[in-house]
Amino acid sequence: MKKIVTEAKLLLIGIPVAIWTLLPIYNLFIFSISTKNEAFSGKLWPDHPTLRNFEIVFREEHHFLGHFWRQLGNSLVIAIAVGLLTLLVATTAAFAISRLKVRGGRVVLNCALLTYFIPAAFLAVPMYKAMGTYGLLNNQWSLILAMVTIASPYAIWVLKQASDKLPFELDEAARIDGASPLQLFRLVYLPLMAPSLVAVGVYALLLAWNEYLYAFLLLSNERDLTLGVALGLFLSADDSPWELLMTTGLLYALPPAAIYYVFKRYMQSGLTAGAVKA
Amino acid sequence: MASVSFHNVEKAFGATKVIHGISFDIRDGEFMVLVGPSGCGKSTLLRMLAGLEEITAGTVAIDGRPVNDVDSKDRDIAMVFQSYALYPHMSVRDNMGFSLRLRKAAKSEIDARVARAAKILNLEPYLGRYPRELSGGQRQRVAMGRAIVRDPKVFLFDEPLSNLDAKLRVQMRSEIKALHQRLKTTTVYVTHDQIEAMTMADRIVVMHDGIVEQIGTPLELYDRPENLFVAQFIGSPAMNIVQGTLRRANGTAHVETPDGIRWPLGHGAGADGQAVSYGVRPDHLELAANQPHTVPAEVIVVEPTGSETELVVRIGDAQMIVETHGRPKLAPGDRVTFLVEPGNVHLFDQQTGQRLSA
Numbered sequence: 180m181k182k183i184v185t186e187a188k189l190l191l192i193g194i195p196v197a198i199w200t201l202l203p204i205y206n207l208f209i210f211s212i213s214t215k216n217e218a219f220s221g222k223l224w225p226d227h228p229t230l231r232n233f234e235i236v237f238r239e240e241h242h243f244l245g246h247f248w249r250q251l252g253n254s255l256v257i258a259i260a261v262g263l264l265t266l267l268v269a270t271t272a273a274f275a276i277s278r279l280k281v282r283g284g285r286v287v288l289n290c291a292l293l294t295y296f297i298p299a300a301f302l303a304v305p306m307y308k309a310m311g312t313y314g315l316l317n318n319q320w321s322l323i324l325a326m327v328t329i330a331s332p333y334a335i336w337v338l339k340q341a342s343d344k345l346p347f348e349l350d351e352a353a354r355i356d357g358a359s360p361l362q363l364f365r366l367v368y369l370p371l372m373a374p375s376l377v378a379v380g381v382y383a384l385l386l387a388w389n390e391y392l393y394a395f396l397l398l399s400n401e402r403d404l405t406l407g408v409a410l411g412l413f414l415s416a417d418d419s420p421w422e423l424l425m426t427t428g429l430l431y432a433l434p435p436a437a438i439y440y441v442f443k444r445y446m447q448s449g450l451t452a453g454a455v456k457a
Numbered sequence: 458m459a460s461v462s463f464h465n466v467e468k469a470f471g472a473t474k475v476i477h478g479i480s481f482d483i484r485d486g487e488f489m490v491l492v493g494p495s496g497c498g499k500s501t502l503l504r505m506l507a508g509l510e511e512i513t514a515g516t517v518a519i520d521g522r523p524v525n526d527v528d529s530k531d532r533d534i535a536m537v538f539q540s541y542a543l544y545p546h547m548s549v550r551d552n553m554g555f556s557l558r559l560r561k562a563a564k565s566e567i568d569a570r571v572a573r574a575a576k577i578l579n580l581e582p583y584l585g586r587y588p589r590e591l592s593g594g595q596r597q598r599v600a601m602g603r604a605i606v607r608d609p610k611v612f613l614f615d616e617p618l619s620n621l622d623a624k625l626r627v628q629m630r631s632e633i634k635a636l637h638q639r640l641k642t643t644t645v646y647v648t649h650d651q652i653e654a655m656t657m658a659d660r661i662v663v664m665h666d667g668i669v670e671q672i673g674t675p676l677e678l679y680d681r682p683e684n685l686f687v688a689q690f691i692g693s694p695a696m697n698i699v700q701g702t703l704r705r706a707n708g709t710a711h712v713e714t715p716d717g718i719r720w721p722l723g724h725g726a727g728a729d730g731q732a733v734s735y736g737v738r739p740d741h742l743e744l745a746a747n748q749p750h751t752v753p754a755e756v757i758v759v760e761p762t763g764s765e766t767e768l769v770v771r772i773g774d775a776q777m778i779v780e781t782h783g784r785p786k787l788a789p790g791d792r793v794t795f796l797v798e799p800g801n802v803h804l805f806d807q808q809t810g811q812r813l814s815a
Contacts, residue, residue, distance in 0.1 A: 346540060346542065348538045348540050348542035349542050349544065351507075351509050351536075351538070351542065352536070352538060352542040352543075352544075352603075353544075353555075354508075354509070354529045354530060355507060355508075355509075355529045355530065355534065355535065355536050355556075356530070356555050356556035356559060356603070356607075357530035357556050357559040357560055358530070358559055359530075362559060366555075367544060370546040371545065371546055
């Protein structure tokens with residue numbers, strides 16, 4: 180009886196949350212299979228569902244969609260680059276601070292955390308100026324570097340915490356076995372950190388994928404834009420093609436969902452079970 | 458195989474000095490146990506030998522070559538950790554072969570040496586398993602396997618049995634000892650358990666508060682403890698100690714405690730009237746009546762263990778443990794007398810705690 184009550188309570192919370200989350204996605208989906216005329220009719224299901232919108236998007240048949248494939252590619256390349264670069268920076272930093280215990284490691288860590296007191300939007304203009312000084316404006320590297328800068332402190336913090344949980348005896352055992360710091364990093368540290376690395380990499384990747392402000396500021400050439408910014412451009416017209424905007428939006432939302440499902444199983448912890456007696 | 462020597466070794470963590478100038482030598486092939494209560498510095502000393510801790514002062518040498526500035530990996534030592542420290546993402550085979558792989562040994566050689574070590578340790582069926590799939594005792598064996606695959610100059614064990622249950626501990630104790638007798642590799646073994654130390658060691662170093670209290674074979678430490686600390690630390694149950702005054706008259710001697718009991722004594726050292734600690738081991742108090750050298754006692758608790766019976770008795774004001782063989786018919790409240798063989802007692806200066814040697 181008690182169990183039923185508990186489950187009822189959970190459902191009472193769960194159902195509204197599910198509706199709240201799914202409603203916009205449903206809306207997105209309905210728009211994407213409706214014709215322009217039917218899109219705003221307010222019906223729960225269109226009278227004449229069509230895949231024509233997807234065809235237009237895939238064939239770049241609308242002037243807002245002139246670079247759809249290229250922009251999708253930009254988003255992918257930038258997101259993956261940000262994910263990998265953030266991992267490189269954060270993993271080496273976390274290893275140095277947590278395992279090699281380099282002097283001043285704590286200071287670096289606290290500084291990294293301190294950067295979160297400043298909202299990213301606050302730094303947009305200085306970042307724009309800095310990228311201008313480096314001559315990187317309108318170059319995708321500017322966005323990649325900016326996003327790595329924003330993602331790294333949190334990534335370092337998370338990986339440092341995860342590193343601390345690895346038993347230190349493993350390092351000592353490896354040192355006695357004859358491992359250099361680099362071998363320790365490659366052969367012992369990285370394999371054991373894999374779940375955290377996947378989680379942090381996906382975090383950085385999605386952060387870059389979803390970024391609008393910096394992408395909008397740092398890139399202006401239409402061919403260099405990310406898809407997220409390109410979506411925003413739809414609204415610059417008086418008569419926006421909403422059904423195409425929603426269709427593109429739906430497509431834009433798919434890769435993160437796919438990434439999440441692919442990597443979910445790698446993010447489980449418990450890989451260190453059996454290393455030392457708990 | 459190699460000898461190891463510590464010469465005036467000191468260790469400080471910041472301003473806190475934890476090891477105060479320790480010197481001793483370990484002979485080639487010897488099984489040396491460092492024993493002492495927690496915090497005595499035994500693990501730190503071992504870690505200094507392993508190269509995991511800086512040596513603040515003094516010299517640590519392996520085979521006569523100082524290794525203070527030599528990296529762990531170049532000291533040719535292997536270590537078994539209390540927590541086993543197996544690499545969780547590697548199979549038993551890879552765990553054992555890891556050090557050889559780092560040394561760029563040929564695959565065939567690695568396989569051969571791992572197979573040989575696995576055979577010695579009965580690990581052959583488990584070579585493909587991961588540490589998480591092994592029991593505590595098996596993990597312990599893998600940790601040892603990882604050490605012997607290397608065929609190092611010195612084995613280091615840091616409380617390797619503390620995480621095992623009591624039965625397995627006894628079993629692994631004899632396995633390690635048998636392994637040493639087979640391989641004859643110089644071994645330094647750290648434990649806080651004096652029974653482990655007594656049963657396994659060729660020689661024992663008893664440490665306390667960062668100094669060496671005594672070095673000797675297990676029976677030397679048991680029979681002739683140099684000071685009160687060693688007397689109380691070595692032996693289980695612990696030695697009974699009473700405080701009293703040494704009395705000498707007419708060529709005989711005894712120790713008198715304030716409660717009026719006269720404890721028999723042989724011809725030992727010490728002056729009449731000197732304040733002393735008088736120690737007698739539980740198995741050196743013998744139930745006997747109508748003999749010289751006896752003391753009166755009252756039985757408080759009787760604890761039969763089968764082959765032996767442990768008694769808690771009150772002698773004068775002191776409470777003592779007595780170990781008797783067999784099964785005496787005694788009950789709490791019984792009044793008995795115990796024979797104390799004067800040759801079996803230990804006398805220490807009360808001030809310094811040092812043995813008053815005979």
